[in-house]
Amino acid sequence: MQQVFKRPESLKDVQTHYCPGCHHGTIHRLVAEALDEFGLQKKTIGVASIGCSVFLYSYFDIDVVESPHGRAPAVATGVKRARPDSFVFTYQGDGDLAAIGTAEIIHAANRGEDISVIFVNNTTYGMTGGQMAPTTLLGQRTSTSPFGRKQDTEGYPIRVTELLSCLDGVAFAARAAVNTPKNLMDAKKQIKKAFRYQVEGKGFSFVEVLSSCPTNWGMSAIQANERVGKEMCDYFKLGTYKNTANF
Amino acid sequence: MSKRLLVRGNEAICRGAVEAGCRPYFGYPITPQNDIPEYMSRVLPELDGVFIQAESEIASINMVLGAASTGVRAMTSSSSPGISLKLESISYMAAMELPCLIVNISRSGPGLGGIDASQGDYFQAVKGGGHGGYHTLVLAPYSIQEMYDLTMLAFDLAEIYRIPAMILGDAVVGQMKEPLEPHPRPSRELPPKDWALRGKGDGEQRFIKSLYLGDGELEARNWVLHAKYQALKENECRCEEFETSDASLIVTGFGSAARIAKTAVMMARDEGLKVGLLRPITLFPFPEKSFATATAYCKKVLDVELNTGQMVEDVRLSVARDAEVFFYGRPSGTGSLPTPEELLEQIKKHY
Numbered sequence: 001m002q003q004v005f006k007r008p009e010s011l012k013d014v015q016t017h018y019c020p021g022c023h024h025g026t027i028h029r030l031v032a033e034a035l036d037e038f039g040l041q042k043k044t045i046g047v048a049s050i051g052c053s054v055f056l057y058s059y060f061d062i063d064v065v066e067s068p069h070g071r072a073p074a075v076a077t078g079v080k081r082a083r084p085d086s087f088v089f090t091y092q093g094d095g096d097l098a099a100i101g102t103a104e105i106i107h108a109a110n111r112g113e114d115i116s117v118i119f120v121n122n123t124t125y126g127m128t129g130g131q132m133a134p135t136t137l138l139g140q141r142t143s144t145s146p147f148g149r150k151q152d153t154e155g156y157p158i159r160v161t162e163l164l165s166c167l168d169g170v171a172f173a174a175r176a177a178v179n180t181p182k183n184l185m186d187a188k189k190q191i192k193k194a195f196r197y198q199v200e201g202k203g204f205s206f207v208e209v210l211s212s213c214p215t216n217w218g219m220s221a222i223q224a225n226e227r228v229g230k231e232m233c234d235y236f237k238l239g240t241y242k243n244t245a246n247f
Numbered sequence: 248m249s250k251r252l253l254v255r256g257n258e259a260i261c262r263g264a265v266e267a268g269c270r271p272y273f274g275y276p277i278t279p280q281n282d283i284p285e286y287m288s289r290v291l292p293e294l295d296g297v298f299i300q301a302e303s304e305i306a307s308i309n310m311v312l313g314a315a316s317t318g319v320r321a322m323t324s325s326s327s328p329g330i331s332l333k334l335e336s337i338s339y340m341a342a343m344e345l346p347c348l349i350v351n352i353s354r355s356g357p358g359l360g361g362i363d364a365s366q367g368d369y370f371q372a373v374k375g376g377g378h379g380g381y382h383t384l385v386l387a388p389y390s391i392q393e394m395y396d397l398t399m400l401a402f403d404l405a406e407i408y409r410i411p412a413m414i415l416g417d418a419v420v421g422q423m424k425e426p427l428e429p430h431p432r433p434s435r436e437l438p439p440k441d442w443a444l445r446g447k448g449d450g451e452q453r454f455i456k457s458l459y460l461g462d463g464e465l466e467a468r469n470w471v472l473h474a475k476y477q478a479l480k481e482n483e484c485r486c487e488e489f490e491t492s493d494a495s496l497i498v499t500g501f502g503s504a505a506r507i508a509k510t511a512v513m514m515a516r517d518e519g520l521k522v523g524l525l526r527p528i529t530l531f532p533f534p535e536k537s538f539a540t541a542t543a544y545c546k547k548v549l550d551v552e553l554n555t556g557q558m559v560e561d562v563r564l565s566v567a568r569d570a571e572v573f574f575y576g577r578p579s580g581t582g583s584l585p586t587p588e589e590l591l592e593q594i595k596k597h598y
Binding site: 071076 | 273302303305312321444446449
């Protein structure tokens with residue numbers, strides 16, 4: 001009998017701690033599939049960040065180092081420079097990457113480090129209980145913007161992919177989502193393209209993936225999935241922002 | 248014997264690090280340690296090494312964390328405020344048991360302070376300056392030769408004990424030039440790095456972390472770290488004893504203060520006073536036993552520091568119960584470096 005679907009080798013056969021309706025599990029799978037398809041599992045060193053995805057080592061069957069909050073691109077720089085033959089990616093949330101880690105992501109990108117960054121944007125701090133993030137949309141209620149985010153006092157949601165694509169050091173930058181089958185297939189392609197850049201030694205690659213957070217948004221899994229398509233995709237436009245090698 | 252060189256202390260550290268096999272260096276400019284990144288930026292590329300001037304002290308220590316997690320010998324250097332910025336990640340590395348070298352060519356403080364020699368960072372270096380309760384190995388060179396030798400030793404001990412190591416110096420030992428006799432790294436048996444990340448290959452997954460949430464897990468981890476600190480105290484205390492065997496008064500101090508004190512001790516001996524010097528070389532582990540042994544006979548200790556009294560607390564905890572400990576300190580700032588004559592006066596006052 002021909003096997004047409006299976007768990008990726010790079011993922012462990014375990015249950016995750018993610019909430020029902022959270023997109024982390026789906027994004028993990030896409031990343032693991034991409035690792036498998038390039039045959040990277042044995043030479044990969046993942047860099048886990050602070051947030052719900054800190055348990056990367058529990059779900060991926062790869063070598064992993066944990067990073068202090070926001071510093072994953074600096075840690076990945078150290079790993080990759082020390083072991084240039086390894087495949088190195090970070091997996092970071094928006095609180096981690098777009099707030100406390102702003103300096104590290106901009107400068108790793110600007111140096112054109114030969115690493116890949118998976119940036120999971122759910123417009124909130126998930127693990128700490130749903131506080132306002134730099135990506136929180138205007139009007140969005142969070143535990144620290146209880147009356148909704150206001151631009152006058154909290155500023156505007158940061159579009160990180162657009163910001164980074166301005167830097168000459170960035171080889172590939174794209175934004176994807178996994179809220180519909182079509183978007184999910186596109187997200188897989190973008191992650192694969194990003195990884196191909198590193199596999200071929202072509203420089204810094206970045207994929208932002210929009211994600212739901214039903215628990216902290218106070219929504220059902222289905223409502224949260226719909227919010228990604230309606231509200232987030234409207235402000236954070238999906239697409240390829242930079243593709244220097246035309247993959 | 249190899250040729251003698253006339254070099255600055257900061258350069259001696261770089262030469263020692265390169266000789267010890269350190270290839271990636273990650274740093275950020277701050278006075279008075281800039282000779283270190285400048286030297287490394289020239290030399291490491293020629294050795295197929297890596298030099299990165301990071302965007303901040305925080306980024307540079309995290310690059311060290313990443314490189315060290317793969318088992319290579321990695322280092323960073325900075326000065327006091329920069330070390331403060333690195334502390335969060337030093338705590339992580341202590342928790343993750345990652346060997347590395349952190350050089351603090353400290354400056355005067357608090358705050359922006361100044362760039363003069365200071366020993367105001369003793370507590371920060373020795374007591375685990377970051378969060379959570381940890382220690383790093385701390386070595387305090389007092390000569391240019393020691394800057395070289397102790398850098399090599401620091402890398403070895405860091406690997407043997409899987410602990411971040413720190414060299415604690417200041418502008419005196421960092422900027423001063425003195426003859427250096429370079430030599431190969433003394434061979435030492437080192438444990439296999441069966442923890443280092445390299446991609447799992449055909450083996451089992453490895454991961455390096457500091458988050459432990461299971462019942463009893465973190466407590467157990469902390470006892471493991473505690474046992475390591477006890478082993479360091481048992482096996483790795485180092486100090487110099489100079490003219491202590493017949494001394495009626497022992498002067499103590501570390502680094503540049505000990506250097507000035509040694510001159511004062513020699514001046515006292517010239518005047519017929521029975522004075523010796525006990526100089527801790529490892530600040531953590533602190534050479535407690537040497538102080539206990541020395542004060543079994545000599546009941547007066549004069550501690551000299553470039554601060555208002557930090558190491559003196561460890562001296563008081565280490566000496567025999569009936570020994571008297573006197574303190575003389577000058578907090579840092581331009582014009583505050585004591586002279587040997589000034590210290591001789593203190594010796595005579597307490598002799």
